Amino acid sequence: MIDRAPQETIPTGSVSESLRRLTQFSREIGEITDIRAVAERVLSGLSETAQGRQGSFYLSAHEHTNFRRLAAQGSDHTASAPPTLAADHPLVRQLTQHRQILDRSAAPHAALDGPLQPLDGLCASIAIPLINRGRLIAFVLLRSDPASGEPDPAHREFLTAMAQSAANVLDSLLIFEDLHQSQTLMRRTDRLRSLETIAGGFAHEIRNPLTSIKTFIQLAPDRKDDDEFMRDFSQVVLDDVYRIERLIQEILDYARYMEPKLTEEDVNEIVSSCLYFIDVKARHRAITIEKELAAELPRVMLDRQQIKQVxxxxxxxxxxxxGESCGMLRVRTNRIMKPEGDVWVQIEVEDTGCGIPADNxxxxxxxxxxxxxxxxxxxxxxxxxxxxxxIVRDHRGDIHVQSVEGAGTTFLIHLPAIV
Ligand SMILES: Nc1ncnc2c1ncn2[C@@H]1O[C@H](COP(=O)(O)OP(=O)(O)OP(=O)(O)O)[C@@H](O)[C@H]1O
Ligand SMILES: [Mg+2]
Incomplete structure (x- = not known):
């Protein structure tokens, strides 16, 4: 929230001056990438022009069912401007229908129960809608000084132009945010889908250590004086408990959505951890797994969970x-040097499966x-x-495929190494 000193009247001035100010305002908000920061800048810009002393910026939220206050100016304004306004609030309905600025000072004697009544209810003197593609995406409520008198009509034009520019900027930021959210959702769905595929293997994997723990608990009362039994078996049980813990942690880490986080990682270790995930399933299907991990592989800055997903x-x-026939999955890691001299880590995933037809x-x-x-x-x-x-592109890497139909397929991933 911003607390600003009361503004001096800012005359709209000549057309060229107005144009200059509008361009500067548009440029400024166009460079901001954070929606809240745009809201704050738009609120302060509109408030300066309308000589508002207090105000709030509301943005459409929750599938347009309400408008949420994103920025406020003047500490006592928040008392009369609620944090959210429903889409069917009389003021929102007015702005949606008429798509025009509502200004109490332009009609100081208008009927108290007339179209400006919702403004009074919110202790505001002006409401400026931000419209994009015919839809109200946000609005600004301002309370100006009662002494500031009749508004200059040029101000209204100017405010409308500023609001339009702000609506355009916000719209593109909102589209970008939506896109980002759907990408996140897609990644999460895909991640859960692969988890579902390997969950059967996990259940099986946990069953073995559980059996050994159960056996130990059953035998322990009779064998408690047998030191060797107690020492050896408790070590086995402890290892099994660690194994279960590790499996559970792997599942949790993988399933939980986390903001992408780049850390310095050992690719060999990530490859091994993923092979561990599919090991049981592979054994059931008579698939041999071959692992050839390069010694002293350079480390890579990467998001662990995302690369695991890949x-x-x-x-x-x-x-x-x-498929159901026997086959082989070979995973190799290597340090490679690109022609430009940069060091990369290569992960090669080769299989003896059905291959991919050239057309595909x-x-x-x-x-x-x-x-x-x-x-x-x-x-x-x-x-x-x-x-x-x-994901690989997000890591500034590349991924390629080579395949011979009926013989097998190889995927190659390259990730830039830390040198
Ligand atoms: N190793 C491979 N061998 C043969 N074909 C492959 C191989 N990897 C991918 N493909 C082909 O590429 C297609 C697309 O793969 P992708 O992983 O994007 O989706 P999918 O596996 O079909 O679906 P999902 O990943 O949701 O199970 C596959 O349907 C398959 O035809
Ligand atoms: Mg797939």
């Missing part, structure tokens, strides 16, 4: 491609491209590789 997608695709090779990274049209359960979304591609 690798799991590739591993699960390979297992699908191998260019399309496998397209969103929703899938050849998996089985039952509802085994239906592919075609998002796995699209998301993998996006």
């Amino acid at each position: 690798l799991l997608n590739l591993f699960l695709n390979s297992m699908d491609a191998i 090779l260019e399309r496998v990274f397209d969103p929703f491209f899938t050849t998996k049209h089985g039952s509802e359960e085994s239906e592919g979304t075609g998002l796995g590789l699209a998301i993998a591609h996006q």
Whole structure:
């Protein structure tokens, strides 16, 4: 919230001066990328022009069911301006229908129960709508000094122009935010989907250590004086408990959505952790896993959970491609040098599955491209590789595929190393 001193009257001045101010205002808000900061700047700009002393900025929220106060100016304004206003509040309805500035000072003697009444109810003297594509996306409420008198009509024009410019900037920021949210949702859905695929393996994996713990508890009362038994078995049990703990932690870390966080990581360790996820499933399906991890691999700045998501997608695709026959999944890591001399880490995921027909090779990274049209359960979304591609690009890396139909497929991921 901003607390500003009462403003001096700012004359609109000549047309060129107005244009200059409008351009400067538009440029300023256009450079801000944070919605709240835009709200604060728009509020202060409009308030300066309208000689408002106190005010609030409201933005459409929750699928347009209400408007939320995003910025306020003047500490006592918040008392009369509530944190949210419903979409069917009389003031919001007025602004939505008429899409024009409501100004009490332009009609100081208008009927108290007339169209300006909602303004009075909120102790405001002016409401400025921000309209984009015919929709009210935000509005500003201001209370100006009663002594400031009749408004200059040029001010109204100027305020409308400022509000339009602000609406354009906000609209593009809101679209960007929506896009970001749907991408996040897509990634999360994809992540949970791969988790669902490997969950069966986890249940199985936990069952073995649980059996050994149960056995120990059953035998312990009779064997409590057998020191060797107690010492050896309790070590086994402890290892099993650690194993269960690690599995649970892996699942939790993977399933939980976290803001992307880049940390310095050992790619070999991430590869091993992902192979650990699919190990049981692979054993059940007679798929041999070969792991060739380069010694002294340089470290990489990456988001651990996202890169895990990429690798799991590739591993699960390979297992699908191998199907019910036996086959091999080989994962290699290497340090490579690009022609420009930069050091990269390469992850190679090779399988002996059905391969990809040449016609499909260019399309496998397209969103929703899938050849998996089985039952509802085994239906592919075609998002796995699209998301993998996006994540690798976000890491300033690249991902490629080579395949021979009927023989197998290799995916290569390159990530810039820390040197
Ligand atoms: N290792 C592979 N071998 C053969 N075909 C592959 C391989 N990896 C991907 N593909 C092909 O690329 C398509 C797209 O893969 P992607 O991971 O994006 O989606 P999907 O696996 O079909 O669906 P989902 O990931 O939701 O299960 C697959 O349907 C398959 O035809
Ligand atoms: Mg897939």
